[in-house]
Amino acid sequence: MARYVVIGGGIVGLATAHRILLDRPDAEVTVLEKEPRLAAHQTGRNSGVIHAGVYYRPGSLKARLCAAGSRSMVEFCAENDIPVRVCGKLIVATEEDELPRLRALHERAVANGLPVRLVSPAEASEHEPALRCVEALHVASTGIVDFTQVSRALAGRAEQAGARIRLWARVTGIVTRGGEQVVRTTAGEVVADVLVNCAGLHADRVARLAGVTPSASIVPFRGEYYELRPERRDLVRGLIYPVPDPRFPFLGVHLTRMIDGGVHAGPNAVLALAREGYSWGRVDPRAVVELVGHPGLWRLARRHLRYGLTEVRRSLSRRRFARSLARLVPELTERDLLPAPAGVRAQAVTADGALVDDFLVVAGPRQVHVLNAPSPAATSSLEIARHVVSRLPTDRSPG
Missing domain, CATH: 3.30.9.10 (D-Amino Acid Oxidase, subunit A, domain 2)
Known part of the structure; x- marks a missing residue:
């Protein structure tokens, strides 16, 4: 049984945990969230718009995942009785x-x-x-929706499929030990085979803890x-x-x-x-x-x-x-x-002052890092999750 740790309890992290268990029902999934509640930051503080995908460069991840995500988000809401x-x-x-x-x-x-x-x-x-x-x-x-409600539904479905969601678990260190990812948190240690970084505002910091040097750093606006x-x-x-x-x-x-x-x-x-x-x-x-x-x-x-x-x-x-x-x-x-x-x-x-205008997902052995996922990430979250899971190793061997 492969073990996955997802860092970040916003809508992208929860969608990723949910997708892992849909595609790999025997997986063991742990979600780590530093706050006392889910969807506390970007997910819970946006305007609730389900974007169509008008603004994004044709062929880009944003264009493809937003257009698909606007459809899958409406379908997910209908299936889970979420007003949309x-x-x-x-x-x-x-x-x-x-x-x-x-x-x-x-x-x-x-x-x-x-x-x-x-x-x-x-x-x-x-x-x-x-x-x-x-x-x-x-x-x-x-369209419009409450993405906090969507996040709660994703969390509930992930937990029903066996995921563990740990709140008050701020990541303080990450060590690769043999074939394992050891994540140290304020709530104790989590050992997994694969790490997925969906930490949003702190994604670059988490990547550095994991030994990855991001090509861009987060600037908060x-x-x-x-x-x-x-x-x-x-x-x-x-x-x-x-x-x-x-x-x-x-x-x-x-x-x-x-x-x-x-x-x-x-x-x-x-x-x-x-x-x-x-x-x-x-x-x-x-x-x-x-x-x-x-x-x-x-x-x-x-x-x-x-x-x-x-x-x-x-x-x-x-x-x-x-x-x-x-x-x-x-x-x-x-x-x-x-x-x-x-x-x-x-x-x-x-470093040259360019705003990264597309979603940025970086994969390495036993790790995937979502390093740029601002708007329309909430709209695209179910499709970002598909994209992330497609880049995960399929077994315990390095991917």
């Missing part, structure tokens, strides 16, 4: 000079095989009466959200996104009607001073030292200084945040916004 809604979304150009980017996005979506079409302002208003635009891209297969006051939720029926700037992996502040009926606004993207830095006041000295010593971050900052300053100003001013949203829905004002919990995106950045 395929509501579609509008990506909108609010100025004429944004039209070339919108049409390029349309071409990319078509290349990715997605059900999309360009619509006029009048057609867009049929979906979103309060919207202002000069043209929009309608994406029919986008905080995404701050507001929500609309209940009496103003009727201004947004579904999902409204701006046309993104292709130089960045961030989609710009947008409006999302959540599965519970609330409407979230955001996120922006500012550098976080802790891997779990959900506010300006959360500063981790270790993370600051890593950021200061990251040559890629300095190169990235020099190239995109103006963009970064714009995000910081929006972070510090509700008025600026509201102004960005009013480009999409002119009736929105800062009085309509209430603070909502922030999230942190684990974005891998290379």
